[in-house]
Amino acid sequence: xxxxFVVPRDRHLKWPSLDWLEALLYILCGVCIIGFxxxxxxxxxxxxxxRPWLWLQQFTTGFFAWGVFIGMALAARRNDHMYLAEIVxxxxxxxxxxxxxxxxxxxxxxxxxxVVFGWANFLNDMGSYRMPSLIPLGYYTIxxxxxxxxxxxxxxxxxxxxxxxxxxxxxxxxxxxxx
Amino acid sequence: MNNGFIILIMASCFLGFGYMGxxxxxxxxxxxxxxxxxxxxxxxxxxxxxxxxxxxxxxxxIPFFLLVGELMTAANVTTRMIVLxxxxxxxxxxxxxxxxxxxSIFFAGISGSSTADVAALARTVGPEMDKEGYDRAFxxxxxxxxxxxxxxxxxSIMAVVYGATGNVSIGGLFLAGVVPGLMVGAGLMIYSxxxxxxxxxxxxxxxxxxxxxTKAAALPLVIPIIIMGGILxxxxxxxxxxxxxxxxxxxxxxPIMNRGxxxxxxxxxxxxxxxxxxxxxxxxAASAFGWMLAFLKGPEVVSGWISDVAGTNAILIxxxxxxxxxxxxxxxxxxxxxxxxxxxxxxxxxxxxxxPVHMGVTIITTLxxxxxxxxxxxxxxxxxxxxxxxxxxxxxxxxxxxxVFFTTxxxxxFFPRVVxxxxxxxxxxxxxxxxxxxxxxxxCPQF
Numbered sequence: 001x002x003x004x005f006v007v008p009r010d011r012h013l014k015w016p017s018l019d020w021l022e023a024l025l026y027i028l029c030g031v032c033i034i035g036f037x038x039x040x041x042x043x044x045x046x047x048x049x050x051r052p053w054l055w056l057q058q059f060t061t062g063f064f065a066w067g068v069f070i071g072m073a074l075a076a077r078r079n080d081h082m083y084l085a086e087i088v089x090x091x092x093x094x095x096x097x098x099x100x101x102x103x104x105x106x107x108x109x110x111x112x113x114x115v116v117f118g119w120a121n122f123l124n125d126m127g128s129y130r131m132p133s134l135i136p137l138g139y140y141t142i143x144x145x146x147x148x149x150x151x152x153x154x155x156x157x158x159x160x161x162x163x164x165x166x167x168x169x170x171x172x173x174x175x176x177x178x179x
Numbered sequence: 180m181n182n183g184f185i186i187l188i189m190a191s192c193f194l195g196f197g198y199m200g201x202x203x204x205x206x207x208x209x210x211x212x213x214x215x216x217x218x219x220x221x222x223x224x225x226x227x228x229x230x231x232x233x234x235x236x237x238x239x240x241i242p243f244f245l246l247v248g249e250l251m252t253a254a255n256v257t258t259r260m261i262v263l264x265x266x267x268x269x270x271x272x273x274x275x276x277x278x279x280x281x282x283s284i285f286f287a288g289i290s291g292s293s294t295a296d297v298a299a300l301a302r303t304v305g306p307e308m309d310k311e312g313y314d315r316a317f318x319x320x321x322x323x324x325x326x327x328x329x330x331x332x333x334x335s336i337m338a339v340v341y342g343a344t345g346n347v348s349i350g351g352l353f354l355a356g357v358v359p360g361l362m363v364g365a366g367l368m369i370y371s372x373x374x375x376x377x378x379x380x381x382x383x384x385x386x387x388x389x390x391x392x393t394k395a396a397a398l399p400l401v402i403p404i405i406i407m408g409g410i411l412x413x414x415x416x417x418x419x420x421x422x423x424x425x426x427x428x429x430x431x432x433x434p435i436m437n438r439g440x441x442x443x444x445x446x447x448x449x450x451x452x453x454x455x456x457x458x459x460x461x462x463x464a465a466s467a468f469g470w471m472l473a474f475l476k477g478p479e480v481v482s483g484w485i486s487d488v489a490g491t492n493a494i495l496i497x498x499x500x501x502x503x504x505x506x507x508x509x510x511x512x513x514x515x516x517x518x519x520x521x522x523x524x525x526x527x528x529x530x531x532x533x534x535p536v537h538m539g540v541t542i543i544t545t546l547x548x549x550x551x552x553x554x555x556x557x558x559x560x561x562x563x564x565x566x567x568x569x570x571x572x573x574x575x576x577x578x579x580x581x582x583v584f585f586t587t588x589x590x591x592x593f594f595p596r597v598v599x600x601x602x603x604x605x606x607x608x609x610x611x612x613x614x615x616x617x618x619x620x621x622x623c624p625q626f
């Protein structure tokens with residue numbers, strides 16, 4: 001089942017053993033957006049019926065924030081993030097390998113910051129509550145260190161596999177030659 | 180250490196890492212973390228600021244507007260709108276080129292994102308233009324330029340981000356975007372008519388063909404009415420209007436028009452779940468950047484530079500901002516750019532007594548132009564990839580189209596009354612008008 005949720009692009013940079021995680025994150029992206037759509041729908045409906053459920057807004061923002069950070073982690077595995085330029089794609093050899101490793105090391109360091117300081121924030125936020133639902137703020141902000149840990153894992157995966165198999169996608173290169 | 184120097188280091192890290200292949204969200208965050216290490220600000224507060232950057236209710240509208248575009252494209256409902264556009268303008272010189280622009284105007288009223296527009300056009304009209312002998316570089320340039328209209332005509336994701344971070348009326352920005360959106364559309368049509376490839380001459384559609392196409396496209400064309408009608412009547416916030424549009428598509432439009440697509444809906448939702456997280460993760464990082472910039476008194480420094488040249492002259496301030504944002508838009512994506520520069524925009528709007536909606540719509544138009552300029556013209560990159568032509572060839576063919584954008588931007592700068600006429604008429608509160616306590620109508624500030 002999971003294979004249809006895993007994009008084939010950059011296959012050579014992925015460990016098959018982590019495919020279930022990509023599939024799970026993809027499903028969770030869907031769950032978050034459906035969850036938050038249903039919450040907004042229930043919010044509008046209850047308000048129109050004259051009995052607003054105020055705490056629904058907190059569920060809405062919860063699904064929304066979790067969706068952003070889960071999606072951020074998934075995009076890191078699929079290399080789907082926004083890039084300023086794709087100059088790396090036009091490079092070859094050692095120059096490309098060094099730049100690919102360097103850029104992933106930068107992402108790795110940033111994601112470790114998100115883990116360490118996001119975790120500290122989470123512990124702190126467990127003492128703050130959102131009104132009127134009284135949900136601890138930490139339940140929202142823990143999405144940051146979790147996303148950071150996943151991004152870090154995916155960077156390690158890509159660096160190890162990239163050094164072993166090379167960074168350019170062999171499938172894409174073959175397609176380019178064929179066209 | 181000098182604040183200006185820290186800002187320079189922060190910006191250099193962001194751009195340097197970004198151009199070395201680090202994704203935007205991480206290159207921005209890396210720049211902010213480096214800057215934080217040179218100040219007394221804790222890393223924890225930077226990470227906290229990233230979370231708070233997306234914890235804004237107005238941003239919830241973004242996934243819905245993306246969802247509307249994705250559902251319409253995935254379910255192939257957009258082809259009916261293309262047929263309608265064909266019956267309207269397909270007989271003119273450069274018929275398919277005219278169809279691209281008219282469809283983009285229709286689609287802009289439904290989706291807030293250029294990417295869905297590019298995908299829909301490149302998959303449907305693109306191959307037809309190829310068959311009719313249109314130069315591929317022209318096709319890519321035109322599709323990209325026309326797709327930018329999605330950021331101007333409501334609902335616009337850039338307007339949602341601008342309104343949410345700048346505390347400006349989103350409804351006001353939506354309505355003010357209509358004039359520049361239509362101007363860009365008209366400009367592209369005029370250019371295609373006089374200077375574009377002629378294409379194959381088609382006979383004018385009969386009234387019967389036109390009414391049939393209108394009937395087929397009527398259900399999708401209700402969506403802009405739902406969105407703007409809901410917002411203007413005060414029934415819905417932009418987020419809720421987006422949700423109502425999604426509900427209409429899922430429970431009404433797709434079952435009627437493409438029932439077979441219903442089984443694919445969970446995948447569409449999951450795709451958009453990923454799609455919305457990418458710009459919003461950049462919003463999270465950019466809000467930390469903007470916060471750090473404000474801490475380092477960046478807005479005062481930049482507004483000081485601009486006020487040294489322009490004084491308090493609103494027109495000069497706007498022109499300098501346009502120059503700044505043309506440059507910024509060449510290198511940075513529009514959404515992070517809006518958030519990073521928002522403190523500066525607020526400071527300058529106050530200095531020049533510029534109406535925030537006027538300032539917002541001018542900046543959004545300028546950033547929409549940035550979507551087709553190299554090196555980071557994202558819609559042009561996408562359309563050249565879809566159409567199958569080199570990016571540089573598409574850039575060359577898009578150069579004459581820049582005139583359309585420059586004219587529109589300058590119009591926005593010099594004619595605030597025209598730009599603000601629609602929000603003032605339909606949503607007076609959005610531009611600072613208030614009900615006349617001693618009679619009918621509203622009392623409005625001078626623009």
